[in-house]
Every structure is written in structure tokens, then in C-alpha cells.
Amino acid sequence: MWRYLSSISLVLGLGIVLFPHHSNNENTPGPEIYSAKYETDQKLSLLQQDVKLTDDLCRSQCSIDYTKMISQIESGESAAQVLGDMKTQHEKMDILIWSKNKQTLDQGIKVGEIPSSYKEQASTYLAEAKAATESGKHYQSPKFGAAQQVFFVQGTPSTDGNSSLIGVIHQDILHQVTDHQMKNLRLEPYPNENRWKVESVDTDTLKDKVVDHPEDNQGTSHYHQNEVVVKFKKDPTDAQLSQIKSEIKANSMQKLGYTYVFRTEGMEAKALMAYFKKWDVAYVEPHFLYLTNDYYDDQEEADNKDSSDYTDSTDTTSPDETTSIAPNFKPNDNLYSRYQWNLPLIETEQGWQVNRGTKDVIVAVVDTGVDLQHPDLKDKLLPGYNVISGDDKPQDDVGHGTHVTGVIAALVNNNLGVAGISWYNKVLPVKVLDQTGAGSTYSVAQGIIWAADHGAKVMNLSLGNYADSGFLHDAIKYAYDKDVALIAASGNDNTERPGYPAAYPEVFAVAASDSENNKAPFSNYGDYIDVTAPGVSIASTYPNNQYAALSGTSMASPHVTALAALIRSTNPNLKNTEVYQIMRDTAQDIGTKGHDKYFGYGLIDVVKAVQKAEEQPSIGFDWPSHWFRQMNLVSKKYAGVVMQTAK
Structure with missing residues (x-):
């Protein structure tokens, strides 16, 4: 049971950098990359x-x-x-x-x-x-x-x-960018915003921990002080639930599927976990805290619509899905040529010759919401969902989700701002974190399930934690079983500790690289990494009709998400496992030959991936690779090797 305390602070994985200078062109990280001083100096410089x-x-x-x-x-x-x-x-x-x-x-x-x-x-x-x-x-x-x-x-x-x-x-x-990056790159201590009652424990010793310095965050779990998550083997009766609520003096209870979140002012999480030992439970764990830290004023929101009322609006400035483009095509988005080094690096322009996406393949962004009125995004957005407030629109009041969405789907060739990787795939924004950048496991799990139930075929999860949460994993497996391709950021702590959801076998894990195909100094690594994508000084959309450069595995992940959407647009018959395998098979090997823990199978290659999807409509699932990855994770987990995730 206490293994669930292993670690968390599911933090949106942002980072930072422009075009860093390197003393050599070696792609294999040297020992100095993993020193604390090197990492901190690099993060500050970036x-x-x-x-x-x-x-x-x-x-x-x-x-x-x-x-x-x-x-x-x-x-x-x-x-x-x-x-x-x-x-x-x-x-x-x-x-x-x-x-x-x-x-x-x-x-x-x-x-x-x-x-x-x-x-x-x-x-x-x-x-x-x-x-x-x-x-x-x-x-x-x-x-x-x-x-x-x-x-x-x-x-x-x-x-x-x-x-x-x-x-x-x-x-x-x-x-705002400075504040955002200082917190998400862990350059300042874990910020208790006086909004949540939070406890922290050391990953390895499971002892309570006070976080006063930036380095204290690595290997630290944060969870709600007076809450637990419980999954019963058999759904309790109303009488049993009443008994439980009475005995723990619960002042609230939430339910998602067979999983319950109990909250009480009278007992702390450890005592609550001990209490539930007498019940027939599949698991009981702390209610982990997921957060990003950035602040924006609310913007005017878009008109509210139900998904069933959605009518597609055609981008009149761009060619439609069936129109060909010139072989030497360059988009006219006015920030593209100067700032978007990342798209040509992964052969995006050549990939557009094969496929530019389709509105029928929906991409969910489970994050802080999206700026619904941003002129470079609004025509690509479907009516989404705000888990935090229930009925409100998923307006981004943080900024992270807007930036992630722009990488995937900013309008292309519209003489404005930046270009996304997908021209036509629609985005389903799901807000699971509130205006302080904080949210719970319950919110994230609910958002994943909602998106899977509302048509998402690809899902971006630029968030993560170091705790192997059964609650979160149940939600991930639910979406995976519905054939959703799940893409997640590995994290920004420059650590080998596996993070979740990226390290779950059902999820495709993404590390970050820079413009010279070197490992980004902040990027997490490990055997669970599938591929690498650009994550350094990525120009994208930002709230209030703005554009910003951010870095981190949170920025790398949406590159891969957009590629998965293009693959499924090219061949809708491919299963999620086949989409994963195409991206692995076509990646450019930029590290040690073959799969390695820093780059996975390598840097994604858009044109090779969509070409393979077009040429091989059903490649079948590579069960040996999948089995090896799962067994490798299991052996590390139960051999006591504790690794880490995305912050």
C-alpha cells in the first residue's frame, strides 16, 4: 500500500531554452549533464x-x-x-x-x-x-x-x-513566462499557494519532508492532507458507504466508476489509509496533487456549444484537406520562418505533402484549458469540458494548455502568428487544472475518461508525477482500451526515475531535445522513453492573443501528439498500438545505436511516419517490443529501483 507514496507533484512539464551553444556535437549525454550544478546552470541560462x-x-x-x-x-x-x-x-x-x-x-x-x-x-x-x-x-x-x-x-x-x-x-x-518557468523547471521550492492542504514525503524513505529548496522537489510526493482514493473490489452498498462516512466523519465523497475520493477534516491521509485496511479494497492511496504554476486573468470566453451542436468552420485562408501544395511549400504564418526551427527539423513540411490531417480525427488536450478566443486557435477548437467547475467552458487561465495546443493545431498558412503541425485535426480542450495551476488525481482521471467518451482518438498529457497511482492508471487503461493513442511528457527533473502517466505501458513517452539534436538538459530519461521531440524554446500560442517561447517535455509531447493525429488521419484503420509502432520504427536514431534511455528510438520523423502509415495500412502490433518494455518496467519497479517523472 505504501508504495503509492513513492512520489508525485504531477506538474506540467515546461522547461526553457533558446538555441543553446554546445562544446561539441555529440548526441550522447556526458556525465556532466547529470550533475546538479550543471543542470541548474543550464536551466537558468535557458x-x-x-x-x-x-x-x-x-x-x-x-x-x-x-x-x-x-x-x-x-x-x-x-x-x-x-x-x-x-x-x-x-x-x-x-x-x-x-x-x-x-x-x-x-x-x-x-x-x-x-x-x-x-x-x-x-x-x-x-x-x-x-x-x-x-x-x-x-x-x-x-x-x-x-x-x-x-x-x-x-x-x-x-x-x-x-x-x-x-x-x-x-x-x-x-x-509570466519567468514565473512559470522558475516553478516548472524546479528552480524554486514547491509552491504551496495557500490553496491546498498538502503533505510531502520523501520517495525513498516515505518520511514526511519539508520542501524549502529547489533540489528538495526531486523525489518528493505531494498529496492532499485529509483525502484518500479508494477502489473497492466490489461496489459498497449505500449502508456500507453511510457507515464509512460516519466512522471517518467524511465531509465529502466523490465517485468515478468504482473509485471513490473521501475527504475528512478529522483524519489525515495515513490514518485514512490504515482505516480502509478492514474493507475489501483493490487499492487505497493518497489523493495526489497535480499542478502547474502560472497566473493569468480570465479572458472573454467563446460561445458555449454542446458537442452535438458543433458545426465545422472551414479555414478559408488555407487549402482544404484534398488540395495539394507545392513541393517547396513554406507556410506564410508570419512568425514561422524566423522562430519555428522545430517543424523543419522533424521533416514536417515534407510530411504535409503526404497528409495534413483531417477534422474526423479528434485530438484531446488534457491540461489547463485553451484560450478559446485566440485568433490562431479558435477555428480549430471543439466544445470541450471544464472538469474543475463542471458547467463552465474550458477557458485557459494559466497559459500552459494554450501553448501546448498551438504546437499541435495553430492555424497554418493564415498570415498570422505560428503554424501548428496539423492543419485540420480538431482539438478537444479538457480543463483539469484550476486557475492556480493545481488539480487532483480525480480531476485528471475524470478528464481522461471524458475525452475518451467524447470522440478523442489521440490525447496529449503534458503532465506527470512520480507516484504509481492505481486511480490514474485505471483512467489511462480505460482510454487505451477505447483505442485512444495516449502521448505523455516524461518530465523536467533530469532524472531516471520513471514518471506517470508517461511510464505506463499503455502510454507513449516523450523526451525533449534541442535544435542540435542533443538531450535537453532538463529532460527526464529512462528505459520507458519511446521517442524524442523538440522541446527547447518552442514558439507557440499564449493567452490574450499572444505568443511565447517555452521549453520542456510539455512542449515536446504535443509534437508527437500531432504526428499521431496525422498518422491516424492518413490511415484511420490503424490501432493505437500500430500508431505507436510506426512512430518508433520511423524515428531518426540520434543517440546510441538502437533504443537508448535518453532518446528512446530517436527523433520523430513526420514524413517517414505518415508515408509508412499510407504504405502499410495494417502493420500489426509488435508484441515482442511491447512485452519487453512492460517486463523491463515491472522488473525495475519490483527490484526496488525507484525512478521519476514529468514536472
């Missing part, structure tokens, strides 16, 4: 680079937005209306001023304001921007301000040279 790249993404997108506004105004639209619409759609545009040459900024058409404490600095840069644009030059100031109040000034001259658009842009996204 954090700084990701923030810098996010700043660059923000500035590039703002320049594009300014050009669009100028075009609208010069075509005869009301300047006040154009500026007002942009500010409504992009809250980061604090001030926008349309000004004629020789006219002061105060005389121009203006919308918005900034905090008074930064007006003096802003005024200096606004004056510089005015002078630059009147001489026909584009202008961007350095950053100014601090923490969440960081800004820059931008100026763009009109095409006729008689006017200019000048404004102040709020870059609170830089603080």
Missing part, C-alpha cells in the same frame, strides 16, 4: 534565453499589428475605430496614437493609458519614437519598468510618410 525570445516574439508580432492598423487607416477606416478595436483585442496595447507629421502626440488620435509611475519614462521614449518616425524610420525602445510592469515603445511611419502610429506596449508576459 530561462534567460526563453524570456529574451518571448520578448522578440512580442516585438515582431506588434510590428505586424502596427502595419495592419496603418493599412486599415490608409484604406479609409476611422483611426479611432481601428485603434479601439486593436486595444480591445490586444490588452497589451496600453497606448496607441495616430499622429500626423508636425503634430504633437497630444494632438493625435489616442486610445489608452499607462500607470502614472511610468509616464515620465514613457514620455522620453515616445518623443524619440515621434522623431524617428517623422524621418521615416521604424522605432522600438528598450524595455523599461520592473516585474509585471514592463513596457516598450514602438513607432511605425505610414506608407505615405505623412503620419505615424506610436504606442506603449505592456510586456507583462515576460514576468
